[in-house]
Amino acid sequence: xAERDGGTAHADLAVLADGVASATxxxxxxxxxxxxxxxHTAWRGVTSPGGPDRRPPVPDAATESWGRGQRFGVVPLxxxxxxWFATATTAPGGRAPGGEHGGEHAEVLRRFTGWHEPxxxxxxxxxxxxxxxxxxxxxxxxxGTCVRGRLVLLGDAAHAMTxxxxxxxxxxxxxxxxxxxxxxxxxxxLRPRSASS
Ligand SMILES: Cc1cc2nc3c(=O)[nH]c(=O)nc-3n(C[C@H](O)[C@H](O)[C@H](O)COP(=O)(O)OP(=O)(O)OC[C@H]3O[C@@H](n4cnc5c(N)ncnc54)[C@H](O)[C@@H]3O)c2cc1C
Numbered sequence: 001x002a003e004r005d006g007g008t009a010h011a012d013l014a015v016l017a018d019g020v021a022s023a024t025x026x027x028x029x030x031x032x033x034x035x036x037x038x039x040h041t042a043w044r045g046v047t048s049p050g051g052p053d054r055r056p057p058v059p060d061a062a063t064e065s066w067g068r069g070q071r072f073g074v075v076p077l078x079x080x081x082x083x084w085f086a087t088a089t090t091a092p093g094g095r096a097p098g099g100e101h102g103g104e105h106a107e108v109l110r111r112f113t114g115w116h117e118p119x120x121x122x123x124x125x126x127x128x129x130x131x132x133x134x135x136x137x138x139x140x141x142x143x144g145t146c147v148r149g150r151l152v153l154l155g156d157a158a159h160a161m162t163x164x165x166x167x168x169x170x171x172x173x174x175x176x177x178x179x180x181x182x183x184x185x186x187x188x189x190l191r192p193r194s195a196s197s
Contacts, residue, residue, distance in 0.1 A: 022157035
């Protein structure tokens with residue numbers, strides 16, 4: 001492996017886990033699969049425990065509400081706070097004036113004011129500077145392979161998919177345990193250096 005400072009490092013295995021915009025994926029897949037904008041942006045936040053509204057913010061179960069080109073989800077957390085997410089079909093790269101310093105919070109409020117209870121209450125109980133915004137991307141087509149020699153792709157570098165499929169984080173854990181098992185068993189696809197040379 002070449003290092004940035006011009007040196008080299010030796011390893012039995014290199015795990016390439018540099019995310020959806022991976023700069024190393026092509027070392028495994030050859031041609032670069034396209035990273036595609038999924039057509040929507042997503043905001044996320046968590047209510048603060050001492051926020052303006054201390055009532056239990058949501059019912060016990062997680063819910064997702066659908067509107068025209070927009071979705072809003074609430075997930076109760078064990079400590080009484082609420083995780084929420086909101087999505088909107090929009091052009092990629094958009095940012096509200098003021099960004100994550102309060103601008104994105106205002107943008108979500110603007111879009112979701114008038115939605116049913118407890119949407120507005122959950123937003124009011126969220127610190128305005130605590131709202132994240134990320135465009136959602138996925139890989140298309142799927143790279144087909146995640147292993148080449150001693151190189152292994154992991155996580156979004158291997159199989160970035162939209163979060164509404166409810167799988168990306170779990171897939172990363174599952175793939176990593178599968179890779180470890182194959183490596184330990186000396187599988188032909190992931191053979192340790194000592195076994196192959
Ligand atoms: C809005 C949104 C909501 C989501 N919700 C969920 C959810 O509810 N459940 C779920 O399971 N998944 C969810 N996901 C997906 C989940 O976040 C990803 O699947 C997961 O983070 C992928 O992990 P990763 O380690 O592969 O990549 P990342 O988390 O992207 O980590 C890659 C890391 O590599 C680093 N890196 C990149 N290049 C270099 C380099 N050259 N040198 C050194 N470091 C580098 C980056 O800085 C980063 O820290 C969501 C994603 C989004 C965008």
